[in-house]
Amino acid sequence: MDDLEKLLAETDIAYRRDCTLAELTTFKVGGAADVVFYPESVEQCAALIRLAGQAGKKLVFLGNGSNVIGSDRGCRDWIVLSTRLTELSLGENGRICAGAGVKTVKVSSFAAQNSLSGLEFAQGIPGTVGGAVFMNAGAYGGSMDQITVKTHYLDETGRLCVLEGKEHQFGYRESFFSRNPGCMILSTELLLTPGNAEEIHGRMEDFRKRRKEKQPLEYPSAGSTFKRPQGDFAGRLIEEAGLKGYRIGDAQVSEKHAGFIINRGCATGDEIMQLIRVVQERVKERFGVDLECEVRYLGEK
Ligand SMILES: Cc1cc2nc3c(=O)[nH]c(=O)nc-3n(C[C@H](O)[C@H](O)[C@H](O)COP(=O)(O)OP(=O)(O)OC[C@H]3O[C@@H](n4cnc5c(N)ncnc54)[C@H](O)[C@@H]3O)c2cc1C
Incomplete structure (x- = not known):
């Protein structure tokens, strides 16, 4: 032993x-x-x-x-x-409480079933509630900061704590938790708005369709590799820099959406990191823009 x-x-x-x-x-x-x-x-x-x-x-x-x-x-x-923290319940006045491990898509569908609007944007975001709060995930004009009212978490010492409203310190793809990565998100309370179930389902379907059309969902990826630079789109800059389809080993700038780096089958973490650096250098040279990584690195350097 x-x-x-x-x-x-x-x-x-x-x-x-x-x-x-x-x-x-x-x-x-x-x-x-x-x-x-x-x-x-x-x-x-x-x-x-x-x-x-x-x-x-x-x-x-x-x-x-x-x-x-x-x-x-x-x-x-x-x-x-956190994938076994799967509590999901409907509270009063448009509130939903979800464990950190519940898939965001599941909460979005649960909201729609209960005629609650505000989480349609999460259809197609393949993460959990914990990851969505940490990242302040968002799409199509919606984001977690618009609906998150309370989060229970454990601090670095294992003490149970609560954040409410502005205490989440949400910013673009950041939060209190991205600034304090030693804390573990346990569950989050969302405040949604009563709406028409058919219209909510319609918006969800529309978002799913747009993703399928525009994103390389047939390949493994982590979604948009870079944060959106002020007033522009990472995908546009990367494409204009002539990098659409550029490949290092099996890591490739997607031909369908240049904002995504995809794994063509046998990519390594190092190939993806090298490709990220090439993209950052070329975009900086050509446009003077610093592309910041949205995707986070996990494990040994
Ligand atoms: C095809 C595709 C499309 C995507 N589209 C979008 C999009 O439209 N918008 C968007 O914002 N993102 C998008 N993403 C990125 C990703 O899905 C989101 O960031 C998602 O919210 C991450 O959730 P996760 O559970 O997978 O988090 P993980 O990847 O597991 O973790 C992300 C970060 O959160 C931390 N974390 C996770 N859970 C906890 C917890 N319980 N406590 C403390 N820290 C925690 C991790 O340490 C890590 O730093 C996309 C990804 C893919 C693959």
């Missing part, structure tokens, strides 16, 4: 030691993860934070892995998946 097994013997939290970052992410790249935990309750999450503190290990929280690039060298930190 190694040291980690001795420590893990003290908990009843489900875990895996045979997992790769490729399996945990929609980009499908990345090497071995030393250990991945699947806590099912607030108590298990808090116990895990304390255990990691005792073991001197860093925790990395992950939802559906749809906004990350896995390192080819894997991850020595403990990965905590």
Whole structure:
């Protein structure tokens, strides 16, 4: 029994030691993860934070892995998946409470079933509620900051805390949590507006259709690789810089939508990172614009 097994013997939290970052992410790249935990309750999450503190290990929280690039060298930190925090309930006056691990698409459909509007934009965003709050996910004019009223989380010491309204510090693809990545989001309360179910479903369908037409959904990716620069679109700049279809190994700037880097099959994390740097350099040279990565790096440098 190694040291980690001795420590893990003290908990009843489900875990895996045979997992790769490729399996945990929609980009499908990345090497071995030393250990991945699947806590099912607030108590298990808090116990895990304390255990990691005792073991001197860093925790990395992950939802559906749809906004990350896995390192080819894997991850020595403990990965905590929130995918088993799946509470979903309807409150009073247009409120929905969702566990961090519930898929955003599921909450959006649940809202529509209950004739609540405000989360239509989330149709087609393949992440969890935790990831959406962390990233302040958004599309087609809607975003999490417009509907998020309260979030329960654990701080770095395992203490249960609450954020309300402006305390979320939402900005473009950022939040209190992106500034404090040692905190674990547990659940979020959303405030939606009563609407007409048929119209809500219509808008959802329209967004799904637009994505299918414009985005390279047939290939693994993490969505838009770069944040939108002020007053412009990353995809337009990349295309104008002549990089549409540009390829390093199996990492490619999508021919369908230059804002997406895709995995043509066997890309590595390093190839994707090299391609990101080439795109940033060329766009800087040509337009003087710094493209900032929206996608986050996971694992060993
Ligand atoms: C095809 C495609 C289309 C996309 N379209 C959009 C779009 O239109 N708009 C948009 O905003 N994004 C889009 N994305 C990106 C991505 O889906 C979103 O950012 C999503 O909200 C990430 O959720 P996730 O659960 O996958 O987060 P992950 O990728 O698992 O994590 C993202 C970040 O959040 C942190 N995190 C996750 N869960 C927790 C938690 N419980 N506690 C603390 N930290 C946590 C992670 O540490 C990480 O830093 C797209 C991605 C793909 C593949």
